[in-house]
Amino acid sequence: MAADGDSADARGGVSVTLRFEDGAERRIVVAPGQFVLDAALAQGVPLIHQCRSGNCSTCVATLIEGESATAPGRPVALLASEAAAGRRLLCVSYAHAPSVIREHYPATPIDAAAAPRRFSATLGALARPNPKVAIFTLAVADETFAFASGQYVRIRIPHTDEWRSYSMASAAHELPAMTFIVKLIAGGAMSEYLLRAARPGDRLEIEGPRGAFVLRRSRGQHVFVAGGTGLAPILSMLDAIRRRPGMRPPMLPSFGCSRDAEFFARDEIELRRWWMPELRAILSAGRSDGADDGLRRGNPVDALDAARSTRPAPPPICAARPR
Ligand SMILES: Cc1cc2nc3c(=O)[nH]c(=O)nc-3n(C[C@H](O)[C@H](O)[C@H](O)COP(=O)(O)OP(=O)(O)OC[C@H]3O[C@@H](n4cnc5c(N)ncnc54)[C@H](O)[C@@H]3O)c2cc1C
Numbered sequence: 001m002a003a004d005g006d007s008a009d010a011r012g013g014v015s016v017t018l019r020f021e022d023g024a025e026r027r028i029v030v031a032p033g034q035f036v037l038d039a040a041l042a043q044g045v046p047l048i049h050q051c052r053s054g055n056c057s058t059c060v061a062t063l064i065e066g067e068s069a070t071a072p073g074r075p076v077a078l079l080a081s082e083a084a085a086g087r088r089l090l091c092v093s094y095a096h097a098p099s100v101i102r103e104h105y106p107a108t109p110i111d112a113a114a115a116p117r118r119f120s121a122t123l124g125a126l127a128r129p130n131p132k133v134a135i136f137t138l139a140v141a142d143e144t145f146a147f148a149s150g151q152y153v154r155i156r157i158p159h160t161d162e163w164r165s166y167s168m169a170s171a172a173h174e175l176p177a178m179t180f181i182v183k184l185i186a187g188g189a190m191s192e193y194l195l196r197a198a199r200p201g202d203r204l205e206i207e208g209p210r211g212a213f214v215l216r217r218s219r220g221q222h223v224f225v226a227g228g229t230g231l232a233p234i235l236s237m238l239d240a241i242r243r244r245p246g247m248r249p250p251m252l253p254s255f256g257c258s259r260d261a262e263f264f265a266r267d268e269i270e271l272r273r274w275w276m277p278e279l280r281a282i283l284s285a286g287r288s289d290g291a292d293d294g295l296r297r298g299n300p301v302d303a304l305d306a307a308r309s310t311r312p313a314p315p316p317i318c319a320a321r322p323r
């Protein structure tokens with residue numbers, strides 16, 4: 001049943017029912033021109049979110065009944081096919097009619113359980129696998145710092161009050177060291193620091209851990225889709241699975257970059273294939289510069305669709321071969 005429009009407030013807001021994975025429901029009123037996420041937070045419903053600008057997909061939910069649409073003209077991190085299937089990024093979506101929206105997590109988000117704290121960290125190795133990507137490590141001295149694969153920290157850009165969020169690419173067993181994979185953006189504040197000023201030994205302030213995009217235990221096939229530096233939390237999750245006792249689930253990461261010349265982390269993925277026979281990787285590039293690179297063409301979602309019907313798995317493309 002759609003939420004009852006009679007419960008909407010006198011300013012013309014509409015009633016939206018948020019239905020959580022554990023069966024709990026919360027009813028909120030969303031005013032005209034107000035985003036669903038803003039309405040929920042203002043009414044004390046702590047929906048999981050991060051960027052609040054349609055870029056990170058953290059607030060994705062599914063419209064079951066009613067009418068909810070993205071604010072016009074906003075570029076959002078959602079495929080047209082996902083929107084057609086009812087997915088909505090609530091931080092940039094209005095409710096135009098009484099609606100029911102499904103959240104893909106229980107009513108008590110993990111963020112509410114532990115408030116993120118601030119820590120000091122030391123910059124270690126800094127590498128550039130290609131001109132658009134930086135990989136660096138941070139060491140956290142405080143032994144109480146812990147995180148789950150898939151979470152992220154905010155890092156303060158040295159000598160500024162600016163913070164940026166980055167997902168850990170390494171798993172918790174590697175603490176106190178953490179690895180990050182960062183896309184370098186011309187003129188970006190953190191990008192410029194990494195490109196021009198960063199030196200091993202720099203002290204950085206971090207805040208976290210944050211985020212609820214974490215691995216849930218299941219024996220079914222684990223499908224991961226990542227583009228560019230979005231690979232970071234996926235690598236962390238794969239490493240966490242590798243360390244678990246008992247049988248591992250089948251894993252199918254699909255990783256792509258926009259061009260083959262920008263493809264990175266191939267050895268890291270192939271190494272995990274050597275370690276874990278349950279892992280079958282799909283590697284893709286949107287465009288080719290002509291080389292026979294062994295990558296599938298297209299984005300990682302299309303490559304995944306094409307490859308899921310292909311059996312057996314293709315042989316490793318660029319394996320780290322033991323001698
Ligand atoms: C939860 C979370 C986790 C994240 N994890 C990672 C991660 O693991 N690796 C990573 O590289 N980034 C990650 N990001 C993005 C990261 O926080 C920064 O936004 C990004 O690194 C840009 O920072 P900057 O200071 O270099 O650029 P800014 O100074 O913030 O931006 C400079 C300009 O670039 C534009 N811009 C920002 N991001 C992009 C982009 N992706 N592509 C094109 N233009 C852009 C801005 O609109 C602005 O005009 C994450 C973001 C969130 C919310």
Ligand code: FES
Pocket residue numbers: 049050051052053054055056057058059060077089090091092
């Ligand atoms: S919070 Fe990032 S897309 Fe909505």
